[in-house]
């Protein structure tokens with residue numbers, strides 16, 4: 001029996017494959033985008049207390065009231081944005097599930113969704129699962145900027161949504177006011193949804209975090225997606241959320257209910273504690289990542305990679321053309337086996353795989369020790385390549 005046609009273009013995550021090879025060769029794993037250091041103690045304590053306090057049954061399907069209120073307060077405090085916790089917030093199993101639920105709630109077959117590439121690898125499959133067609137627009141090299149003409153050309157009467165990820169994985173771009181204005185102008189002109197992925201909102205080294213929903217006239221046509229994975233170094237907790245106007249929140253909640261029923265109840269209780277942390281926590285998070293970025297920037301520069309220094313998130317997408325004639329997949333495997341540093345081949349972030357053939361992505365959400373070990377090994381690339 002054959003599997004459903006909709007799965008035929010899905011490939012196994014290259015990132016997981018690289019991790020497997022990394023384990024085989026005891027390589028330093030800079031492929032996967034999750035921290036190898038512990039999450040904040042107060043959140044762990046709050047989760048244990050919630051379990052001991054018998055918060056172990058299903059929460060309200062769209063999220064426990066405490067967490068929804070904490071999310072709403074966060075938006076007021078950080079972005080001066082009013083969010084109704086009862087009618088506009090859906091707590092999901094990670095931003096990943098939020099994105100899938102939003103796509104399934106809003107898209108019909110034949111709808112087009114604009115995805116900027118390179119992209120986080122779930123967006124294309126999300127569109128396909130929802131029966132929509134992804135339309136890809138590449139960022140312009142070398143600095144991963146948006147080309148206004150190219151973006152304009154992608155919009156048409158079939159366009160239903162655009163996915164806007166800032167700070168951006170894998171390029172590290174933080175979209176500028178001008179780029180956000182261009183996107184909002186086109187969304188308004190073509191009556192299109194902006195579906196934002198703001199999971200790295202608190203991990204920034206330059207620029208401002210622009211929340212599309214606070215843009216003039218955009219509140220009614222933006223779905224804001226974010227989560228706790230990156231901000232609190234707890235990618236395994238699977239806590240995310242979608243903020244949408246009430247008319248769209250209703251179908252998003254229905255899809256979410258049928259997909260997962262709800263996110264883990266005790267962890268939702270703990271998540272509310274984290275969101276109420278004061279500004280120091282969030283500022284420290286960004287400063288800490290800035291220092292980690294510095295270690296990897298130095299190491300990659302000395303090793304001979306070329307790249308633009310990330311403005312946000314915790315990745316460096318580096319060009320290895322000056323070091324090797326190999327393609328990205330072969331180079332990444334060679335790096336893992338011969339140098340002992342695992343990366344992600346650039347083509348896995350592109351629909352047009354050729355665009356990523358000379359790129360690999362390094363993640364720096366790692367202990368300083370891990371990064372220094374990687375740096376020592378990277379010093380050998382030029383010699384061995």
Ligand SMILES: Cc1ncc(COP(=O)(O)O)c(C=O)c1O
Nearest residue numbers: 033094095096120169227229240
């Ligand atoms: C851009 C982007 N969105 C979403 C996610 C996943 O978020 P979550 O853990 O909340 O599902 C990631 C994880 O790497 C990501 O890079």
